[in-house]
Amino acid sequence: MYTVKELFPTLQGEGAHAGRAAVFCRFSGCNLWSGREEDRAAAVCQFCDTDFVGSDGAGGGKFETASLLADTIEDVWSSTSAGPQQRYVVFTGGEPLLQLDTALIDALHAKGFAIAIETNGTIKVPKGVDWVCVSPKAGSELIVLQADEMKLVIPQAGHASIETLLARFEKMDYRNRFLQAMDGPNLQENLALAVRLCQKRPLWRLSVQTHKIIGIR
Ligand SMILES: C[S@@+](CC[C@H](N)C(=O)[O-])C[C@H]1O[C@@H](n2cnc3c(N)ncnc32)[C@H](O)[C@@H]1O
Numbered sequence: 359m360y361t362v363k364e365l366f367p368t369l370q371g372e373g374a375h376a377g378r379a380a381v382f383c384r385f386s387g388c389n390l391w392s393g394r395e396e397d398r399a400a401a402v403c404q405f406c407d408t409d410f411v412g413s414d415g416a417g418g419g420k421f422e423t424a425s426l427l428a429d430t431i432e433d434v435w436s437s438t439s440a441g442p443q444q445r446y447v448v449f450t451g452g453e454p455l456l457q458l459d460t461a462l463i464d465a466l467h468a469k470g471f472a473i474a475i476e477t478n479g480t481i482k483v484p485k486g487v488d489w490v491c492v493s494p495k496a497g498s499e500l501i502v503l504q505a506d507e508m509k510l511v512i513p514q515a516g517h518a519s520i521e522t523l524l525a526r527f528e529k530m531d532y533r534n535r536f537l538q539a540m541d542g543p544n545l546q547e548n549l550a551l552a553v554r555l556c557q558k559r560p561l562w563r564l565s566v567q568t569h570k571i572i573g574i575r
Pocket residue numbers: 388405406407408450451452453454476477478479492493509511538539540541542
């Protein structure tokens with residue numbers, strides 16, 4: 359059984375694949391926050407911009423089998439009149455690695471989808487995921503030490519020195535590195551910090567949450 363908060367066609371808004379057509383499958387639940395506002399202050403991850411509780415979002419629901427969910431993802435892809443080429447699904451959440459499994463990966467590969475995930479990096483990635491984006495969270499243990507993309511949200515309470523952290527991640531095996539300004543009341547200030555750091559440390563590029571700017575999901 360898979361519990362999906364929402365399932366929708368859009369463009370990937372962030373990171374190395376920004377602008378690319380994708381189906382977003384947002385799984386319910388996260389291991390670093392319950393998703394309830396009353397628990398936010400005590401959570402490991404306190405800055406989340408997403409509602410991932412339950413299965414009541416657009417296209418959400420409970421899917422009994424991998425094949426039922428894969429069929430639905432295929433239907434959502436086709437709903438935009440996209441053909442069978444360049445099929446791309448992004449699993450996010452919540453934390454998608456609480457639910458994504460080999461059965462679902464295999465069912466989507468059989469339909470020609472490339473599979474991406476947005477993960478907090480605390481759970482092992484199953485074999486077969488085609489694009490892994492890790493976004494580490496202060497106060498959690500990062501165990502995904504190798505990935506296609508790191509997307510670090512800054513600044514995070516609990517990070518002693520951002521530059522020390524960046525230097526550590528620069529030595530690790532991430533093929534693309536992005537800084538993303540934390541959205542919220544200090545977004546403009548956080549963006550200025552991210553711009554300064556990208557200029558000073560050119561191994562990092564700026565990731566802007568483009569979907570929020572242009573008003574798509
Ligand atoms: C909602 S999370 C879901 C996937 C996974 N749990 C994770 O944290 O990577 C999707 C992406 O949004 C980022 N994000 C969450 N809250 C944000 C905020 N307030 N500002 C900027 N990025 C944020 C996360 O760091 C992650 O890269």
